[in-house]
Amino acid sequence: MKSFCSLFSLLLLSSCSSPSLPKLMVHRLEWMAQVAQVKQARSLPVTDPVREVQLIKEMETLGAEAGVPDIAVKLFFMGQIQAAKVRQEEWLATHPRASQQRQPVPDLAKTIRPALDHISKAMVTRLAKDRRSKDPEKITGEARQLLVEAGYSKAVIEPSIQGLKSGLKP
DSSP states (O other): OHHHHHHHHHHHHHHSSOOOHHHHHHHHHHTHHHHHHHHHHTTOOSOOHHHHHHHHHHHHHHHHHTTOOHHHHHHHHHHHHHHHHHHHHHHHHHSOHHHHTTSOOOOIIIIIHHHHHHHHHHHHHHHHHHTTOSOHHHHHHHHHHHHHHTTOOHHHHHHHHHHHHHHHOO
16 A cells, blocks of 8 residues: 555656655655565665665766756765665664565565656756755755654654755755
8 A cells, every 4th residue: 555655646746846855855755664675575784885876876967967066966865865774774673574574565676766766856856946045944944844744753854954954055
């Protein structure tokens, strides 16, 4: 059911003209339970340095096309990646392997990664726009509020917000 809900929300996201960067941050984190479920089922570590470097490089390329300095993109995504890893660890801590054995495992390659890639690309577009904002504190405040309302822990929220602040710096 969660896969369907996430896929449905992705379709809604793609039909929206331009969701805010804070909404995209929350939406990306919503996928982390499924990412953790796949990693648990396949006995994969939460940290995937190769994938992280690949994602950051791809987003830096998109950022450059949108006029965003590499360092802003890198710092923004480093924060989002750290938040995602913390969220995965939290999920794993509350969902022991034995309780998940009968659960269907989402498809990382066909469902999860394409959705995350779509969200990440939208994040770069919004980051480019939001860097021109005269009120980055408003964007940061909205992000914090949405992350709190979504129920994320302080350990998830803080790196996400720090990445956002770093990405918005001129």
